[in-house]
Amino acid sequence: MAFLRAFGAYLPDRVVPNAEFAARLGVEDSWIVQMSGIEERRFAADSETVVDMGVRAAEACLARAGLAAESVGLIVVSSGTGERRFPGPASEIGMRLGISGIPAIDVPVASAGSIFGLTLAHQLASHYGEVLVIAAEKMSSVVWNDNPDKNTAILFGDGAGAALVSSKSGAWEVRATALHSDGSTANDLSLPVDGPLRMNGMVVIRHASQKLPSVIKEVLAAGAVLAADVGAILMHQANQNLMNKVASTVGVAAERLFTNVARYGNTSSASMLIAAAEWQDAGGASERLPIVFAGFGAGFHWGALLAVPALQ
């Protein structure tokens, strides 16, 4: 048994509206909004790293939980845009939080990183107690180059999210989880070592629009919760049109879909936890209804997690 205790987020200060680069890419602001729902995103400063952003999100999450970093037993970090091939950012984030010595695991599975991190934390919490899940991405560093691709450059932003998963207590109890992977489509969404990011958008849309509803239904069935009873869906914020389609297919009312992709774009692995933090801060948790997390990304990897209000 594991509980979700709190969420946190960090977004860089610099706001980049579509209009700032639409002309350079030869596209219209309205086309970007129509295709993705994205109106603006945040870009990190040149000197700002994945570790910097991850630490800020982790600190916000710990503050929200009222927990000292020293109480954390395990760190799980997802990022596909760190500054090095290895080590990943996990151990450095632990050091910056002042908790070197505890295990810190990197989970570099791109956009599904938050859901994989949350699920692993749920499984490992019984051993480690308090597990801090962090997802941080500096996507601007991999999609903006001398010759940016208009179909990918418009989508991404930078940021970090965090969640605290506990074996002891929290507002939500994890009731069901499901993770899946299929490497047959590995090259349809990838970031090669020498870049740039490659995306076969049609294939991504096809698989995401089928696999996300399927895995959400899987956890709802496993947890014996009806779609109509779901209080919020907190999904990887890839594209507003995709999220709308997923919610409709699952049978969850559109107003139960929490989205912020319009303001932050697709922040890859970080997006789901950033959304969770904003949903929490907006008072979403006060409804005490079941919540569903879901993510899909390069690999392809996808998964979902169902949590229900914990007995108090």
Added chain:
Amino acid sequence: MSEAARILEAVRTVAKQQVNPDPEESLFESGVLDSFALTDLVSALETEFGITVPDSDLNPRKFESLAKIEAYIENHK
């Protein structure tokens, strides 16, 4: 119902409007379909005609018009 009529019905269902495009008219340039609708159309065609469209064929150019859709189905029965 003819094959052409079944294709038109699938397009109308996915587009959620009673469109009546010319056989050679681009369904994408005319705004009948967009990239999200293409994946729905492909699913509908797979079900209606019992074909399998591989990921490698998931390209708007292959399903650009009613005529191209009909040709694709003929070649993949």
